Amino acid sequence: MSAGGGTKAIVAALLANLGIATTKFVAFLLTKSSSMLAESIHSLADSGNQALLLFGGKRAKREATPEHPFGFGRERYVYAFLVSIVLFTVGGAFALYEGIHKIQDPHPIDSWQWVPVAVLVVAIGMEGFSFRTAIAESNHTRGDASWVAFVRHAKAPELPVVLLEDLAALVGLVLALFGVGMTLLTDDGIWDGIGTVSIGALLIVVALILAVETKSLLLGEAASPEALARIEDALNAEPEVERIIHMKTLHLGPEELLVAAKIAVRATDTAADVARAIDSAERRIRAAEPTARVIYLEPDIYSASHPGRAGSAASSPGH
Structure with a gap:
């Protein structure tokens, strides 16, 4: 897997997530929707994750030293593992907390009701572009392997991480749209909380998958x-x-x-x-x-x- 392909997918995801995080947070300020807050934190966490992957890739290129005679190539695995931790804590755990709080104290979206729907539809388009870029770059090295096999056995962590993050982001946006839409239709804020809890559970599952896969790389894997x-x-x-x-x-x-x-x-x-x-x-x-x-x-x-x-x-x- 070429570093260039991974970098292109990471940069595309980073730019998409920064723009999405900003628009989602503005929508939260206008509507006080917990789904929008969870999604804005999710996108912000994803932006930080892409920055970590880029930073890890840069540090991995350092020349070997007497103290590290085999170089620093495995730093890419370290930062990929940190991504799973950030996704679990900042993304998943926060969304669960916010969703449970909203279910316990539900309130409808009374103002700027069209804003969250418009923002989520635009965000789905932007995340779709990022996801499409990651798929295109992955296809250069995936060969005939299934997507599950590609994620499980890829030795370069960047593209599998971005793929799973983008997939989780797209599904999360659909869940947020469901929660917001049902809240607007029923005038019951509990649906907003349910959507937020679903987003949190999704992110935790993805974070655990990433943690397991990157842990295996950290421990050291043999050649394919x-x-x-x-x-x-x-x-x-x-x-x-x-x-x-x-x-x-x-x-x-x-x-x-x-x-x-x-x-x-x-x-x-x-x-x-x-x-x-x-x-x-x-x-x-x-x-x-x-x-x-x-x-x-x-x-x-x-x-x-x-x-x-x-x-x-x-x-x-x-x-």
């Missing part, structure tokens, strides 16, 4: 099955490599993969032969999988009669 297959094929294509004894991969960032493998070489090979084989294998891996930036290959002698001797998970690094 497709990337693993390309790396294995590259190693097996090296004439001097008899077999892969075992291999492990870890994403240091969305576009940076660590590959560590123990490979079997012939017992008759000289040290120079082994060194040339490793250099050639590394070139093959990088050509097959460009995200493989950090590669460690350990040569060993494979014994068919004792396959566990070399390459067992418990073997020491210097074996």
